[in-house]
Amino acid sequence: MDLHEYQAKRLLKDNSIRVPEGDVADSPERAEQVANQLPSESWMVKAQILSGGRGQGHFKGDEMKSGVRPAATPEHVSTHARSMLGRSLITAQTGQDGLPVREVYIEQAMAPSQELSLSLVLDEANKTLMLLLSAHGGVAMEEMAKKQPLSVAKLPVSILHGVDQQLLADTIDGYQLGEKASNSFKTLIGHAIELVKNNDLTLLEINPVGIVNDECIALDAKITVDDNSLFRQAEIRAIDEQSDRVGSRRRASKDGFNFIQMNGDIACMTVGAGLSMATLDSLVQFSGNPANFLDLPPDSKVNRVTSALELLLSNPQIKCLLINVFGGGIMRCDTVSDAIQVVNRLNPIKVPMVVRLAGTNAKLANRRLKEGVPGIVLASNLSEAAKLAAHLAATPQDLPSASESDDGWLKKIIHKVSH
Template sequence: MNLYEYQGKRLLAGYGIAIPKGEIAITPEQAGEVGNRLGGEQWMVKAQIRSGGRGEGRIEGNQLTSGVHKADSITSIRRFTNDMLGNKLITRQTGTEGASVDRVYIEQALVSGKELSMAMLVDAKVKKVVLLYSDKGGTNIESVAARHPDSIHTLEIDWPQGAPPPQLESMVKNLDLEAALAEKAKQVVNNMYKLFIERDASLVEINPLVVVGDDLVALDAKIAMDENAMFRQQDNQYLEQDNYRLDGRLQASRDGFNYFKLDGNIGCLAVGAGLSMATIDAIKYLGGEPANFLDLPPDSKVSRSRSAIELVLSSDRINSVLINVFGGGIMRCDTIADAILLVNQSSPITVPLIVRLAGTNAALAIRRLRESMPNIILARNMAEAAEQAVALANPIKSDRSEMAGQSPWKSRFKRFVGDRAMKNKKPEHKK
């Protein structure tokens, strides 16, 4: 999982690595206010996407030839921000599809000297954490490395001992650093390594790392985290996106359920991997397209169920949502019902919501939903739930079927259930 630049910089600052002062903004007006708060005479306006190469990218739909610009007035901060927000930034890493810019990072522009670059990752061949560093940094570092391969150096780090002092001495010589800056560089490497290990990172890159007076400052940061280890990261304030929802898979990892985004328009939530797959199979068989896979493990926590429901509803592509629950053991149907009611109370659910509940406390949960949310569709079984979800997600197709006096969904679902039963039927043994 790649972090935004500003998230990565928050992490670096937390580990004692110097960064310029900066804040996130989501409107031109807010960007101007940030510039005033930061003070100074020049500022950097940086489009925030989870991709590198922003400085050499281009903004689709206007004349901006980069996702990073220097502004010399509050007015120009607002103008650059306005030209970036809501448009796509196309870089070599995003491809022609680009990535939508929904926030910018405003930071003080610094007068810097020498530019360096450092990147820490795991080398599978040597089975160690490796630091790649160079006395050259900035944009287009890949082509610089191709032209000057001798400028790229490697430092292997033996966990848990950290970077060996002799190799650190060799590093500062290769970087042509002396006195205080040499000690700063060693400290940066050790702090990067501590961050890498403690935060379960898969990549920590600083490019450029620039000389500002007698200090080394990270002007840009690219950090990738191991999604499978996010359950260990309880202290994750650096990930909070200033009132933005967390990335879907990150939120799922943090809250303890499985989530994958798909290309359809029917939001799906089911308890257990088997029922989740069966729900998606049913939707596909009936001609629908699921918008996601979400497997909610059996649990009695309303907060986790609420988080999962909010994540499904956060997609702007869904036309209907199907929640399919079979309560058993610690999973109770009233837990899901309470979560639905809390979500609706916080932000009224406007898309058609189809709920199928069976098992523990199903009658209680159905009664609560029927009394509090009369518009909710309570399906009697999985077949009816899938039929309703597909029909409501594709109203034109459904209307045509009704006009023709047909009801293709039920017959197709019966065939689907029959096919699955035959597939799972054990062969009879001949006597």
């Protein structure tokens, strides 16, 4: 789960890391009010979307206006807020539609004498946390990292013993910040490591860290929290619920399954991420166009499979439904066949349906489907299922007629597809 900048900065502040004074606003009026209350002569207005590159981004229909702007008066703050709120901000990371801005963050403008950056990331290959430090901040840091990868220092962080203090001191001494600023940076790094450990962060990026009067201040912040840790992170849960009310966060797995919309016409339902990806791969191999990726967790009960099916069938683009489930573990194939029958009884499924069930209770489930859902096509393996689904989406008139035997029809179509 990603946090908005203002949420991330609150978390930093609560954990002894200095940030500029600021507050969030969802209207131009409120934005002006916030500016008036801040002890500052000039302000920054920052669009709150869950994407990087906001400063270099632009608003849909307005190439000139960026997502991060300075303002000299509270009236300017209000004007900027008005031109951001309710519109979509496009950045290098959002895709061409951009992301809608529902809140802006107003903070005191800072004039740092120097910018640095730090990140704490998971290094999966080395199974450790890694502290990344650079003597450059902002866009300059990214450019330097590309041109001279060695300009970014990588220091392993042990969960049990922290970071090697000598290595850290040597690295920071190399930046020649002066004693006071160096100490301030070290202190900030210490707080950042504690913050990551105590709040189960999988990413903390402070870029840039600004040096103002020899003191380090987090000028921007990006935080990702481990979704699996929310059971023990009450503060983060509260932020999550608040964001949910504002509607500013896309929740991928709200219904208990992973769903990604795509552009094709074959709806796909599978259990397990690996088999879901493989199902899309084989559909494309036989010239089919997947309409989505849908991965049900193996502990799904009939009602979750039912709601997944209903979501898929609500897409008017689809011409075929492909279900590929390998029963194993706690997932049994009859759970899937029961869900298909429930959905079909409530609202008969009108598109051709190709189902491949294997593993635990596959025979039982196939028998139930054959008896209970007329017209359903039962495939015996992944290859057959993908071929049939791709063919039926393109050629719906090839569905079996009532007079044909299932086996005879299947042989005929497979023969047709293979030649």
